[in-house]
Amino acid sequence: NFLPWDTKLILFNLTQPLFLITFFFCSQVADYIPQLAKFSPDLWAVSLCTVDGQRHTVGDTKVPFCLQSCVKPLKYAIAVHDHGTEYVHQFIGKEPSGLRFNKLFLNEDEYLCLLFLSCVLKQGAGNAEKFDYVLNFLKKMAGNEYVGFSNATFQSERESGDRNFAIGYYLKEKKCFPTGTDMTAVLDLYFQLCSIEVTCESASVMAATLANGGFCPITGERVLSPEAVRDTLSLMHSCGMYDFSGQFAFHVGLPAKSGVAGGILLVVPNVMGIMCWSPSLDKLGNSVRGIQFCTDLVSLFNFHNYDNLRHFTKKHDPRREGGDQRYTFGPLDYESLQKELALKDTVWTKVSPTECNEDSSTTVVYRMENVGDGN
Incomplete structure (x- = not known):
């Protein structure tokens, strides 16, 4: 490794x-x-x-x-x-x-x-x-x-x-x-x-x-x-x-x-x-x-015991997949999101789009871009 x-x-x-x-x-x-x-x-x-x-x-x-x-x-x-x-x-x-x-x-x-x-x-x-x-x-x-x-x-x-x-x-x-x-x-x-x-x-x-x-x-x-x-x-x-x-x-x-x-x-x-x-x-x-x-x-790196792991954008987080990139759930307003996408019975799964073999109509994938881009 x-x-x-x-x-x-x-x-x-x-x-x-x-x-x-x-x-x-x-x-x-x-x-x-x-x-x-x-x-x-x-x-x-x-x-x-x-x-x-x-x-x-x-x-x-x-x-x-x-x-x-x-x-x-x-x-x-x-x-x-x-x-x-x-x-x-x-x-x-x-x-x-x-x-x-x-x-x-x-x-x-x-x-x-x-x-x-x-x-x-x-x-x-x-x-x-x-x-x-x-x-x-x-x-x-x-x-x-x-x-x-x-x-x-x-x-x-x-x-x-x-x-x-x-x-x-x-x-x-x-x-x-x-x-x-x-x-x-x-x-x-x-x-x-x-x-x-x-x-x-x-x-x-x-x-x-x-x-x-x-x-x-x-x-x-x-x-x-x-x-x-x-x-x-x-x-x-x-x-x-x-x-x-x-x-x-x-x-x-x-x-x-x-x-x-x-x-x-x-x-x-x-x-x-x-x-x-x-x-x-x-x-x-x-x-x-x-x-x-x-x-x-x-x-x-955001290793300090009280660093926020999600919103501290000025530090690196090697725990995320691919360094500073990861796939995550979101946004958290599921009801509004389903209305927007006109989907029912959505399956929330953490999955890479390149690896997804499931029906895209029932699986929604979200990606959070490099946190450094927002600085």
């Missing part, structure tokens, strides 16, 4: 200028994890996968990188899939904190969420079994494409994770962990899961699985329950972009999750999943190129 050439051209035109932009004055590669600081700030890649398995990639899409915080919604989805929403949210909240992601604060739902989820995944199992369980689950979401592990990043993050340990001990002192929990083992698993490696191509399939209601578009396998997907996308929409979540929800209007390795996992529900990756970060820890791409994407 291939995307329409005009859609590919638009995506190409979106990504190319971002290769040439130097973010010297406003961004830098994450340096508090030494292994991440080794990536070039010039790396830039975008990969997408639609819910029917169509693919498109631009840039350094085969370079492996760590999920970091992009693993958080995936862990949450697995926990809800296994235990249900009601059980999971006995321990974690739904509101964005409005605080920095590493703030030492009791209501730090994001950290508490990750540490708690590390406890409930494969309850009773050791870290090795839990890690294998999550890794195999993510491979299913990725359609068995590349999902690996960076031991160097794990060791680097573990050695420089004093603040994470401080948060862990603080939560332990406040009795936020289930009874009998080994806090250091939980943090080890947290570091391991953040160090899971993907490429833009494999991560875009994970995003597409979320866009497709839990079915992997490559294998056709149901990986996640509808409940898990719905709740995951809801939290990604409200909490997924650190302190920028409100701005992102307003301007882009799509569920997404960023990570300090430079990835942005973007989901267009019922349409496609996208992974953007560039290690150059803004002051809030989001990929500068990735944010710009997502903003430009919804300025050209």
Whole structure:
């Protein structure tokens, strides 16, 4: 399967200028994890996968990188899939904190969420079994494409994770962990899961699985329950972009999750999943190129959650047949239309005139011209 050439051209035109932009004055590669600081700030890649398995990639899409915080919604989805929403949210909240992601604060739902989820995944199992369980689950979401592990990043993050340990001990002192929990083992698993490696191509399939209601578009396998997907996308929409979540929800209007390795996992529900990756970060820890791409994407396509799909004529809609053209019912005043055409018992059928084998006296076909012609 291939995307329409005009859609590919638009995506190409979106990504190319971002290769040439130097973010010297406003961004830098994450340096508090030494292994991440080794990536070039010039790396830039975008990969997408639609819910029917169509693919498109631009840039350094085969370079492996760590999920970091992009693993958080995936862990949450697995926990809800296994235990249900009601059980999971006995321990974690739904509101964005409005605080920095590493703030030492009791209501730090994001950290508490990750540490708690590390406890409930494969309850009773050791870290090795839990890690294998999550890794195999993510491979299913990725359609068995590349999902690996960076031991160097794990060791680097573990050695420089004093603040994470401080948060862990603080939560332990406040009795936020289930009874009998080994806090250091939980943090080890947290570091391991953040160090899971993907490429833009494999991560875009994970995003597409979320866009497709839990079915992997490559294998056709149901990986996640509808409940898990719905709740995951809801939290990604409200909490997924650190302190920028409100701005992102307003301007882009799509569920997404960023990570300090430079990835942005973007989901267009019922349409496609996208992974953007560039290690150059803004002051809030989001990929500068990735944010710009997502903003430009919804300025050209009507993917914003609140865009009107029928009357927003200034944007492209690749969901329509033939790009911006489609066959549709209309006008809606059936009685006046029948009088005008002197027809009775009209059959309203969505059908192309070139493919119509039915009696034209009983089938009325309407075509909406290219929406761009009206501008």
